[in-house]
Amino acid sequence: DPKIIQKPKYLVAVTGSEKILICEQYLGHNAMYWYRQSAKKPLEFMFSYSYQKLMDNQTASSRFQPQSSKKNHLDLQITALKPDDSATYFCASSQENTVSNERLFFGHGTKLSVL
Amino acid sequence: QQKVQQSPESLSVPEGGMASLNCTSSDRNFQYFWWYRQHSGEGPKALMSIFSDGDKKEGRFTAHLNKASLHVSLHIRDSQPSDSALYFCAAFNVLYFGSGTKLTVEP
Numbered sequence: 001d002p003k004i005i006q007k008p009k010y011l012v013a014v015t016g017s018e019k020i021l022i023c024e025q026y027l028g029h030n031a032m033y034w035y036r037q038s039a040k041k042p043l044e045f046m047f048s049y050s051y052q053k054l055m056d057n058q059t060a061s062s063r064f065q066p067q068s069s070k071k072n073h074l075d076l077q078i079t080a081l082k083p084d085d086s087a088t089y090f091c092a093s094s095q096e097n098t099v100s101n102e103r104l105f106f107g108h109g110t111k112l113s114v115l
Numbered sequence: 116q117q118k119v120q121q122s123p124e125s126l127s128v129p130e131g132g133m134a135s136l137n138c139t140s141s142d143r144n145f146q147y148f149w150w151y152r153q154h155s156g157e158g159p160k161a162l163m164s165i166f167s168d169g170d171k172k173e174g175r176f177t178a179h180l181n182k183a184s185l186h187v188s189l190h191i192r193d194s195q196p197s198d199s200a201l202y203f204c205a206a207f208n209v210l211y212f213g214s215g216t217k218l219t220v221e222p
Contacts, residue, residue, distance in 0.1 A: 004158075035212075043159065043203060043212035058210070090158050101147065101166065106158030 003027045004107035006091050011112045013081050020067075021076040021110045023091030031055075031097035032074040033104065034066060038087035049074055050097035081114045088112070118142050119206050121213035129221050134194050136216045138204030140185040145206035148187045150178060153201040153215075162189070162202075194220045 007022040025032060034046040048056045052068040063085075065077045078085060088109040094102040120139045128134045138148065147166050151159040165171045165178040165187060172178075177190045191198055199220045204213040 042214040043205075045210045045212075056210070092158070101164060103149070103161045103164070104151075104159075106160065108156070108158050 002108065004091060004093060004105055006089075006107035006110050008110060009108065011110055013112065013114050015081060015083060015114055017081050018077065018079045019081065019112070021078070021089050021091075021112070023074050023076070023107060025072050025074075025091070025093040025105075025107075027093055027105060028072075029093035029095050029105070030071070031094045031102075032068070032072075033092040033094075034074065034076050035090040035092060035106075036087045037090060037109070043090070046076075047074075048097055055097050078112075083114045086112055086114045118145065118211045119204055119213040121202075121204050121216050123216060124214070125217040125219070127219045127221060128194050130194060130196060132194050132220075134191040134198070134218055134220070136189045136191075136202050136204075136218070138187045138189075138206075138213055140187075140206050142206075143185065145185065145211070146182055147206065148178075148180060149205040150176075150189050151203040151205055151212070153203065155200075159203060191218075194218075196220050196222050 004025045031050045033048045036044045046059045047066045063079045067075045088111045090109045091107045092104045122137045149164045150162040153159040163173050165180045170179050180187045201215045203215050
């Protein structure tokens with residue numbers, strides 16, 4: 001039973017469009033994160049949220065906007081999509097945020113392809 | 116600049132053999148390390164953490180940390196085909212992941 005649900009699993013978009021990646025966690029965690037993984041770069045931290053508040057943003061582009069409507073939800077809105085945005089986007093969670101000994105739990109990812 | 120360097124990029128070991136993976140940090144603030152494993156088509160899964168100098172053993176997995184050199188390694192004894200995966204070292208509040216080592220265990 002997956003405890004972190006990401007939807008959709010695969011997503012194809014055209015350049016310039018907008019998409020929302022969905023993430024829900026049922027672990028009772030207080031911190032949630034987004035990571036991106038592509039062939040060109042290793043697993044790359046994007047955002048962290050704690051108690052629905054943005055804690056850290058390592059994404060240079062404002063085209064990426066996380067949205068937290070509930071404590072266990074952290075969606076990722078991407079606007080003006082570019083082919084370079086093609087990657088697998090992973091949602092993760094941990095009990096608390098930014099504590100070095102916290103274990104992260106990852107979802108299965110959403111593979112985004114921008115044509 | 117990559118703050119966490121991993122080597123080798125890929126590694127192949129026979130079933131039952133020992134696999135050794137390495138990770139070095141370029142930042143002295145990074146003194147807490149995690150190892151994660153990712154099977155194809157899945158998200159990464161935490162294996163173990165190490166924060167103190169020396170060895171930490173969990174089953175077939177042993178992590179070793181040398182804080183002076185900021186070097187951490189993961190050793191997998193009695194490697195199994197199911198250990199074939201991408202292994203990541205992560206440092207400093209898991210903000211920084213290494214580029215990964217692809218381990219293949221050949222039956």
